[in-house]
Amino acid sequence: MSRLYDAVRKSQDEKYQPHQQQGAQTAKPGSAEAPVVRTTKALKIDPAALKRNRILAFDKNEPEAESFAILRTKVLHKLKVNNWNTLGITAPHEGAGKSLVAVNLAYSLVLEGNQNILLVDLDLRRPTLHKYFDFTPEFGLVDYVRNGTPLSEILVSPEDTRLTILPSRGRTLHSSETLTLPKMVELMTEMKSRYKDRIIIFDMPPCLITDDVMVSLPHTDCTLLVVEDGKTKEDELRAAHDMLEDTGFLGVVLNKVQETRKVYVY
Numbered sequence: 309m310s311r312l313y314d315a316v317r318k319s320q321d322e323k324y325q326p327h328q329q330q331g332a333q334t335a336k337p338g339s340a341e342a343p344v345v346r347t348t349k350a351l352k353i354d355p356a357a358l359k360r361n362r363i364l365a366f367d368k369n370e371p372e373a374e375s376f377a378i379l380r381t382k383v384l385h386k387l388k389v390n391n392w393n394t395l396g397i398t399a400p401h402e403g404a405g406k407s408l409v410a411v412n413l414a415y416s417l418v419l420e421g422n423q424n425i426l427l428v429d430l431d432l433r434r435p436t437l438h439k440y441f442d443f444t445p446e447f448g449l450v451d452y453v454r455n456g457t458p459l460s461e462i463l464v465s466p467e468d469t470r471l472t473i474l475p476s477r478g479r480t481l482h483s484s485e486t487l488t489l490p491k492m493v494e495l496m497t498e499m500k501s502r503y504k505d506r507i508i509i510f511d512m513p514p515c516l517i518t519d520d521v522m523v524s525l526p527h528t529d530c531t532l533l534v535v536e537d538g539k540t541k542e543d544e545l546r547a548a549h550d551m552l553e554d555t556g557f558l559g560v561v562l563n564k565v566q567e568t569r570k571v572y573v574y
């Protein structure tokens with residue numbers, strides 16, 4: 309099963325050529341010789357909208373960019389020395405800033421670290437990743453898993469970047485069961501194992517609220533925990549750390565700090 313990576317690789321190999329928005333070639337169901345998916349959907353990005361949405365990692369004039377540069381360096385180092393390529397970003401509770409950190413880190417890795425990144429919205433109950441890029445996904449990850457929607461219809465790539473997004477949409481009931489469906493497990497295994505030079509970032513749900521993170525951990529080499537200054541309680545931090553410490557725990561990102569620089573990395 310290599311359609312995801314065929315699609316991602318194709319888009320990234322051709323990253324400076326115009327993306328083909330329509331007419332992606334996809335595998336015919338049951339076809340032994342499945343045609344390669346040729347495209348992802350191109351996404352036109354308005355830099356002003358990114359800034360409005362607090363995606364600041366690419367702007368060296370922003371204090372946050374420095375924080376994300378530090379985070380990028382630490383993450384890259386850990387991935388390299390351990391030969392890892394999948395990173396999960398979670399938090400003890402909702403609203404701590406997981407998605408914002410995931411997108412900023414992805415941009416920082418793509419633009420300054422020159423990495424190929426696949427950013428996956430794994431928060432199936434409340435997916436919001438797409439909002440940071442100002443688009444509404446027509447299809448999402450669960451459409452692939454449950455309805456067989458081709459990945460070429462789901463994946464989007466901000467133009468002229470090495471970033472590919474696998475969005476989710478709507479609210480998925482029974483999300484942890486969905487995450488353990490054979491087709492999902494196959495996709496996760498594929499994502500993790502096929503191309504070692506591509507970093508996969510999972511924007512995860514909060515880890516103390518459902519068991520979604522727990523069931524995703526076998527596919528995740530390492531994790532970052534986002535905590536919210538003034539909101540995350542110490543017992544929540546401990547419980548989340550206990551859950552993640554055996555999983556290649558990279559550390560804590562302290563977000564929404566009430567000072568000029570709003571993200572700290574430990």
Ligand SMILES: Nc1ncnc2c1ncn2[C@@H]1O[C@H](COP(=O)(O)OP(=O)(O)OP(=O)(O)O)[C@@H](O)[C@H]1O
Binds near residue numbers: 362431
């Ligand atoms: N450092 C920050 N400074 C100011 N606002 C922030 C910061 N980080 C996040 N926010 C805002 O807080 C809100 C929640 O952020 P985000 O969506 O990233 O959190 P989340 O942990 O992914 O939430 P959810 O649990 O709903 O998925 C958003 O409106 C976001 O813009």
Ligand SMILES: [Mg+2]
Binds near residue numbers: 437
């Ligand atoms: Mg989120």
